[in-house]
Amino acid sequence: MLQALWKFICGFGYAFRGIWILIRSQRNAQVHCLAIAVVLFFGWLLDINTNEWLAVSLISVVVLALEAVNTAIESIVDLVSPEYHPLAGRAKDVAAGAVLIAAIGALIIAAIIVWPRLAHLIAG
Ligand SMILES: Nc1ncnc2c1ncn2[C@@H]1O[C@H](COP(=O)(O)OP(=O)(O)OP(=O)(O)O)[C@@H](O)[C@H]1O
Secondary structure, three states: OHHHHHHHHHHHHHHHHHHHHHHHHOHHHHHHHHHHHHHHHHHHHOOOOHHHHHHHHHHHHHHHHHHHHHHHHHHHHHHHOOOOOHHHHHHHHHHHHHHHHHHHHHHHHHHHHHHHHHHHHHHO
């Protein structure tokens, strides 16, 4: 029982180490973190409502989580296929595409939240 609990706690340690590796080594993950900080600041500044906070939080987590999966896929591909192989390239491109899809979704959500306020401001 105690051993199972210790294994469970160690699992968290490995996961936090993974997050640390992601943020320390990946420029894109650092950019995403900065973008999330900017979004949180503007969310506070624009006083967005609960549903908008939910959308912003969810898409931010999805982008960062996909960046982590993309980084893991890149590492595995580099391990098993250090030489050029079309399938290795395909795996990396599709993984990067997943991050891009989420990032485009984040931009669309940001536009949906900001646009009405901007239009209101412009209309005076
Ligand atoms: N082993 C390989 N075989 C075929 N194509 C590859 C291979 N490694 C990389 N590529 C191609 O080069 C592109 C860039 O690969 P790279 O390893 O630099 O990934 P990256 O996404 O730029 O990584 P990072 O975010 O760490 O800079 C890939 O998306 C893929 O198209």
